Every structure is written in structure tokens, then in C-alpha cells.
Amino acid sequence: MIERDFWLLIDAVKQAAGDDQQKYVTLLEKRLEAMTSDSIRRHAVYLMQLLQQSSTEEVWAAHYLINGGYEEWGFEDFRYWLVAQGKQYFYDCLANPAEFLCERVNIEEGENPELSFYEFWSAFKTAYERKSQRNLCHTHDWLREYEKVQQAEFSLEEKMRPLAQEYKLRRRYPALFKKFFQHFYYRLQKYQEQQSPSTEPA
Template identity: 30%
Template sequence: MNETSFWQLIDQDGSQEEPNEWLRDALLKKEINEIVDFEFMLQTFMQKSYLSSLWAAAYILMDGCSDDTFDYFRGWLIAQGKETFEKVLDDHEYLAAYITEETLDEEGYPQNEDLLSVAIEALIYMKTGDDQWDDKVHDDLLDALEQKGLAESDGIELDWDEEDLPERFPKLWERFGENPLGEF
């Protein structure tokens, strides 16, 4: 699976009633190496979006943003498709115009935790015939990703303070600074 195939699956996923379940089921129809490739692409885009400035934007949107929440936010961003993903990476303030009630999860947040586990769920089911977590399958996936060249992230140093956000992201602050998401 290459980048084009990855984004095609993401685009198809977004049009489904239960997108993450659909995507897991679509991956189950693939070969193991294609599932690993999907996870490699997903992790590549997670790393590409692991930016201090994007974390600041998410912080404004949700009136705070923990490590896990930032992961789920980036999962949501990837699930929006290639065009939106790239626009937001180029200009985080694009989120001020992009976000609507329809683009958010059922609780009114830009989060998609489930996208981050569809590949491992598909692999576990494919290899064990069960939905229960399997450490060996997970470890095998991590080894395969490492062999493909996926490096662990070095971490992130936030280069912003909360009081600087209104000036740094005026459009986002105007729309969400006093009225963060979750309050639709």
C-alpha cells in the first residue's frame, strides 16, 4: 500500500456510517503486508503532524490538550483526508473555517481515537480469529514498522505559552478562544 492507496481508504472511510469499523473491515480484506503498510503510513502522518504549533491550535480549540488528546486530534485530522490534512499543516488557522458540527465527533470534539487502532485490530483478528488484545501481534507489528524504517518520535518541546496564543493564532482565538469546542 502506498500513500495514494492510504488516502483513498481514508476518503472512502469518511463516507461510511461507521467509518472506523468499515476501515477495519476493509483492512481485513488486505494482505498482512498491506495492513502493516497502512499502519506505517498512519504513523508517518502522525509523526508529520507532531508539531508544537499544531498542539497550540488544538489547545485553543478544546481549551486545553493533553498528550493523548493531541494523538486523538491528529487521528481526527488524518481522517479528514489528504487535502484537509495538508491545508491544516500548512496553515493551522484553516481550522477556524473548516470546523463545523458535522466534522466533529458525537461529543463535539475533533478527535478520532479509534482510527489509531484499526490496523492492529485487523491484524489481531486476522492472526488469532479473536478481537481480544494480543501482545505478540502488537510486538510483531512494532517490529515490522521498525524494519520499514519507522523511527520513534524524539518527543516535542512546546514553543508557546497560553498567553501568546491569541496573538499567534488570531482566527482560531477569535472563534474558539472564549467558546471552545464541546459547547456546540
């Protein structure tokens, strides 16, 4: 039941918001706040279970190569982005992350090259706390699932970071490396320049 309801919610919000993350968060919070606090909490618990499900070596490698290397919390935020794309996208990606993302993700110059969506999770936390006046992170079942998420991430990082540092990931996934990693910081610089106000005199 919760699986069906969760994905119906995400697919509807994604269809309405597209790639506009600010609009996505606004719509998601609005729909969540129409639920009971218990229902919001169960959706948040299921989200943690999806993070566990996507804690694979292949997804970690894709995150690393697409997002320009390792950053604390980056893997988690990458998977929030992945879940936010919708059910079909999520499960198609899990089947073959490197090939799927290399084919489906295209970043133009001036666009943010980082696939990350922390605010997606924040929408659940914010909606629950507005509705219940309690901290979602202190609820027993959510905390239990999040501890599993952290354990899975720690185990993955112990295994995968040495491979990344020894340049083995770029050899294992050459298409991802060539399409994303090689150009990440150039694209990031162009994106940041576009976001910064011009300092040229009028």
C-alpha cells in the same frame, strides 16, 4: 504505492461514513480485514509517518486552542482525526492549520467540541490482530516509526506548552482562540448534558 493505497482507502471510508465516527470505524475495519496482514501493517506504518509529518508547531497550537487546552495523548488523537478527514483536507490543513481549521470547522451547540479520533488508529490495530493473531505494536517497523512520533511530540511539547501557559498562543492565533478555546468548556458541558439521561420525574 502505499501512499496511494492508504489515501484511496481513507477517502472512500470518509465519503461513505461522513462524520459518523462509529460507522467510520466499522467500515474501516471491514476494508482493512479484506487485506493481508502485511498490507494492514504497512498501512499502519504509513499512518505513523503521517503523524510525524503533522508534528508541527502550527498543528500543535491548533489542537491546543480547538480542544480546550493540553491533555495527555490529545495531540495524537487530534491528528488521527485530521488524517481521517481525507487526503485533501489533511494536506490543505498542513499548509496553514490555523486559517484552514478556523474556516472549515464549525461546532454547533450540543455537538462534541473536541476534535479527536483515537478509534481511527484502533481500527488498524484491531484488524491486524484479528488477521494475524499478533500484536501490531510489537512489530519492528511500526514500533520504529512510533518511536519517532513520540520523540517529535516530546520535543514539540517542551517548546509549546510554556507558550500556552504564558498565554502566547491565544495572542498568536486570536481567531482560533475566539472561535474555539473561549467556548470549549461551555460547549462540552452542553454536549455532556445532552448525552446524559434525563433525571426528571415522568
